[in-house]
Amino acid sequence: MTSIQIQDVSRWYGNVVAINGVTMNIGPGVTGLLGPNGAGKSTLIHMMGGFLEPSSGTLTLEGTPIWRNPSVYENIGLVPERESAYDFLTGEQFIVSMAKLHKLGDPRAAARRAIAMVEMDYAAARPIGTYSKGMKQRIKMASALVHDPAVLLLDEPFNGMDPRQRIQLMDLIRRMAAEGRTILFSSHILEEVERLATHIEVIVSGRHAASGDFREIRRLMTDRPYQVTVRSTDDRTLASAIIADGSASSVELTDGKLQVEATDFHRFTWLLPQLAKNAGVRLWEISPSDESLESVFSYLVGK
Structure with a gap:
């Protein structure tokens, strides 16, 4: 069981405060990070993934500092909201390259396993530039899964997906959570969080607004x-x-x-x-x- 601890974390850019004194603990299961567009969800996720330095406060993975600690990448998989794949690569080439970056023993076997998990086998040989938005989201998901991480950080993972793709990804997330993984996904859509998350964290204007069981917070909203x-x-x-x-x-x-x-x-x-x-x-x-x-x-x- 792996968890991420966030203690009084802030992040600012000049005079702009993106995250302001956030404290929370992300444990095993599915946690929904809910907030309107521009609330600071992506900034917080990138700090949790070790790709962005907090201006103050600490983020740790089981007590180990995340920032400037490449060893934590073995346990964290990140799916960013923005496109992060080269269009000229095929889906398989992209995932194999991710496996090699993680220095896995058999990169091709790991890539095939990850691609199969997101049901992209049929398009693995095609250039990513020919993919739809939903397909790109799924191949990014495969890149985060290739090293079999204990923690998954998913930034607006359902953007651009059609209903069938959304259902498939939701089922995959539920299965991985049942295996004991720690999964956090951000969304600005209440329905996505209600269907998937067992725990919720609400961010508004960079501040931590609410935390706990979705039904309790939904009642407050109602x-x-x-x-x-x-x-x-x-x-x-x-x-x-x-x-x-x-x-x-x-x-x-x-x-x-x-x-x-x-x-x-x-x-x-x-x-x-x-x-x-x-x-x-x-x-x-x-x-x-x-x-x-x-x-x-x-x-x-x-x-």
């Missing part, structure tokens, strides 16, 4: 106040009915529509048609106005 835009045939009458009912914490009439803050979104959307009917008002629009992940995560940070 319980946040919702901003809802409502348009009707008589906004003033409807606003009075909503206020009188107490189903929303605030109602504001602006630009010919209602901006409603509902503490219980499901109850509000269930009650609103009844309130409108009783008030003799016809509804034209009911739409959330702050459904973005950024707003959800910002709410978590503020709790």
Whole structure:
């Protein structure tokens, strides 16, 4: 069982702070690193992989420092978000070269095993430049698996994959986690994390926002106040009915529509048609106005 310890880690570029005082422990199983685009997920993953120096704090693999310690690469496999393969190489040539860099005894056998794990045998002889985005993601996955690492760091691994490829990769990740590996994957998509991760770490604007069981954190997200835009045939009458009912914490009439803050979104959307009917008002629009992940995560940070 292998784990990565992150203690009060920060990383800045001049006056820009990318990661700010993050502390967490990544252990065996599947951990989802969740956060909006630009939250600092990639920066944190590259520090965990030993490819980026922390400005302060420490990152260790089972107590061994990661930065400037090439020996840890034997136990870590990294799949970066950006393309990291030469288009003129075939898939097999690329993975064999990775096996040679790791000084494996039989590079070709190791490459064949890794390529088979990601189900890319059929395209191994083709140049990577002819691959689709999803195929490139899978060959990058093979490069991370070629030396059979105990820890896998996957940065947005499902980008560009079609539904079938996503299911295959999810199944592979689950199998590897069942073998006792430590797997962390980043995503800005809640559904991916919900389907795959048994543990979650949330990063917002470089800060550690939440940690723990996905269901518990998802409940916090669901319980946040919702901003809802409502348009009707008589906004003033409807606003009075909503206020009188107490189903929303605030109602504001602006630009010919209602901006409603509902503490219980499901109850509000269930009650609103009844309130409108009783008030003799016809509804034209009911739409959330702050459904973005950024707003959800910002709410978590503020709790």
